[in-house]
Amino acid sequence: MTDEHYMKIAIAEAQKAFDKDEVPIGAVVVLQDKIIARAHNQVELLNDSTAHAEILALTTAYQFLGSKYLPEATLYVTVEPCLMCSGALYWSKIGRIVFGTYDEKNSYRRSTGTNNPFHPKTEIVGGVMEEDCAGLMKEFFKRLR
């Protein structure tokens, strides 16, 4: 399966968040071409600023595998991760991170600059289905105003 295939599923998760008035970000964890976790942002529902899609997806993946590391897995997420999620992904030792749209305001790069916060073996790919991922975010914040 292609990165686009899994990103579409992450976008479907983001759409669920959108429909519940949550910032529309979705994430999927894939291992050996199987989805082992899918989640969307639930900060408002849970009243919990740590309930980002990536954190919820990682926790689900850990439970599913009974492992606290995911070196063979890929995380698909519709928006470039924030600092918290990047730190969580560092600890996961995840094999690959594929994200949709870049986030100049809230991504980890705001704090890390050119330093790489991920595990040295983690591959990171950005811009997959960027327009669709960005479109949901733009629509959400346009509605808020």
Next chain:
Amino acid sequence: MTDEHYMKIAIAEAQKAFDKDEVPIGAVVVLQDKIIARAHNQVELLNDSTAHAEILALTTAYQFLGSKYLPEATLYVTVEPCLMCSGALYWSKIGRIVFGTYDEKNSYRRSTGTNNPFHPKTEIVGGVMEEDCAGLMKEFFKRLR
């Protein structure tokens, strides 16, 4: 109450982690001189790399207050936060962070350098009961070897 008073309670949490073969880090959230959350690292127990003391304490505090922000609260933690926890603390907009021992290897500074990853209004104080906090960590890692 003094910072030392609450740090002692965070150290008691770290000791609980130590006794369960977890990396001995404890955290306490205080609001208006009341402890609203206390937690220790549970990465091994939960098989979850996100289960750091700070994350668990923040989540408990959010549930307790029914709020996703903690601008009036102080987090006490025995060890300088990692990147993930620093990102979580950023989102919390917490008023103060007081930590015990510095962590040259795993703290957020490894990735952020001289950038401040916290909310601009967050005050950060390090080195409170440093020797006690560091002592537990040293003892733990000495045992592992």
